[in-house]
Amino acid sequence: MSRAARLDLRSFQKELASRLASKTAAQVESSRLGIACGARRWLIRLGDAGEVIAVPPVVTVPLTKPWFLGLANIRGNLYSVIDFPAFLGDGKVAGGSLARLILLSPRGGESVGIVVERVLGLRNLAQFTAEAIDDGVASWQVACWRDAERVSWREIDLGLLARDPAFLQVGV
16 A cells, blocks of 8 residues: 555544544434445444454455455454445445445454445434335345435444344355
8 A cells, every 4th residue: 555545544534533532422323434335325333333444455265255355464353354345246346546444343243344435434314314224125224314415325234234144154
């Protein structure tokens, strides 16, 4: 990773940390991290996302599903790395400079990260309208929202995603 990319990511993380520190508990509870995967928009609770980092080198694992990218060593800990758009059936994430790895919060004990096409920043639920969630969606898709531009956003519970049988079955 280039020095400029590291500095840009560091400044993003510092800005995010300072913005969170200035928020009240209620404001943090209504804040979500917005991500994009193809044409789909997703929201993640801040407590579910442990960290957002540039995608590190990943070692592939044979006999696994195409969406299981492999293992990454992050500060001495091994993390399973999932290509989230590929898991959704939307094709693989481009290895572009905007792709990020979202590490799941360590609360659940999982050492998993999902690669997304790009992080869209913080979103406040007060700026969204709740909608009924479709029947038959995965249990980890916990809510559906629509923004002022009428774009649909799905809220993900990363803890439920990490325990979903389809997500856990990485072997072919």
